[in-house]
Amino acid sequence: MLKELSPKAETLREKLLSFMDDYVYPNEATVEKYLKDAENRWTIPPIINELKEKAKKQGLWNLFLDHPEYGAGLSNYDYSHLCEIMGRSLIAPELFNCNAPDTGNMEVFVKYGTEEQKKQWLEPLLDGKIRSCFSMTEPAVASSDATNIQSSIVRDGDEYVVNAKKWWTTGAMDPRCKIAIVMGKTDPNAAKDQQQSMILVPFDTPGIEIIRPLTVFGYDDAPQGHAEVHYNNVRVPASNILLGEGRGFEIAQGRLGPGRIHHCMRAIGAAERALELLCKRADSREAFGSSLAEKDVIKEIIAESRIEIEQARLLTLHATHKIDIEGAKSARKEIAMIKVAVPRVAQNVIDRAIQVFGGAGLTEDFPLAAHYANARALRLVDGPDQVHIRDVGRLELSEQLKGSLNK
The missing domain is CATH 1.10.540.10 (Acyl-CoA dehydrogenase/oxidase, N-terminal domain)
Incomplete structure (x- = not known):
């Protein structure tokens, strides 16, 4: 309920x-x-x-x-x-x-x-005066396993030296982008989950090089964009390290849990709008002697879309409620489940709407094509489907076997 x-x-x-x-x-x-x-x-x-x-x-x-x-x-x-x-x-x-x-x-x-970091960066972000970016993914490794990240963050006296080749750094093309959070290795010899750290890099620091904007199915998502960014011997104060060396994964988990909820709920909104546009289009167009809305095949895809959206919404709201009650760590399985299910639903519903719109659905005259590209990208953002499916299977298996042992 x-x-x-x-x-x-x-x-x-x-x-x-x-x-x-x-x-x-x-x-x-x-x-x-x-x-x-x-x-x-x-x-x-x-x-x-x-x-x-x-x-x-x-x-x-x-x-x-x-x-x-x-x-x-x-x-x-x-x-x-x-x-x-x-x-x-x-x-x-x-x-x-x-x-x-x-x-x-x-x-x-x-x-x-820290209080100093909040004063310098959080306050203008809260006020909407600046933008920021997050540099994690790398072109040279399978970043779906974040332990693969090879960027180097090396202490040198009162500074850290950052060397990294990152891509899919969303927001880096924005002229208002003033600060980057960069993930990289501070200690390659530490335990696997303690090698990575996160550090603040002001975006006007010497050595930052924006290589190119990246497109998603041809969309450059200007003016924010997604960029390949290289950090070449970039020096920042040692105080810019977040939380301490080796705490990168801890920060990532605290950051990504709520973010995945946001992505999924926005995707449900996109699916709802696509279904609304689909219904209006079907009611306004005629083919083979009657409106599209009167065709059984159209009624079927409308019904399938409504069923899928409701399932996705309920699953996501269940995850949000569990986070509120028990915390994000306890809701790991539910978060992973929605991260797989919701983008698929959004992609399905938007695709059906495009089909009803015909050639118009592929154009920029309507928002469907851009929403479709966004939904497809979401199946990779914050981890590909396969990683989350693996996690759901592992957690479910553990719960089931634990339950069997207790009987």
Whole structure:
């Protein structure tokens, strides 16, 4: 049985729905038109800043943070319902300062940052004045196993020297990106889960080289983008190490648990919008003597889509509730389950909508193609399906066998 939303979350939900209708959907084309100009491609559309100020004034700001001092103080369960609404538009999360990778980075600062680090980096991130990026994945190794990461973080007196070749560093192309969290090895001889550390690298530090923007099925996701970034003998103060040497995996787990929930709920929002567009399109188009909506095959894919979305949402809300009650560590299996199930559902539903739209669904005239690319990418983001399936199987097997032994 689903819990009711808290009164605070319900109020925010109503305000968010109105904001999406009044400002977000009507301005998607405005943003797209601005970015199509080559001179504007890696600059920020003015409407984005205008809408951020409107959202901030309405109290629709930093909704993701459960910390009452820094954010809205909502539970994961409550925030999930808001996150789904934002996921209906690819431009929406930033407008409410709820966009990745900034959300995960802000959570890192809140949980693990020193007071000085919070003052320097967390405060402007919370205010939406700067952006950040997270450099973890490497082109030369299978980064799905993070112990493979070979980037070097070496202590040299009062400094660390960072040498790394990273890619899929989301946000690195953004002109507002001012700080990177970089993961690499501080001690290759330590225990396997204690070799990696995370360090703060200001993005104007000498030695940082942006090699190229990367595209997802041809989408460059400007103006944030995803970049290949090289760190060449980059020197930063020793105080920039996060939490201490060898604590990289600990920080990663604290960062990724809530982030996976956010990704999944946004994907459900994208699936909901795709189904809505599918139904409207089917009702407005006629083929072979009747509307598409009257065809049994269309009714079937609508039904399949609704069933899948409801299953995905319930599974995700179950995971959020377990995190709220028992913590992210206890919800590892549930988080892994949704990370596999939800992107697949989103991909399926969006694909059906594209099929109903026909050739139009492949164009930029509608949001379906971009949402499809995003959903497909999500099956790799924060770990590929196969890694999470392995974890679910391992945890389930352990629970089943433990139960058998106790009988």
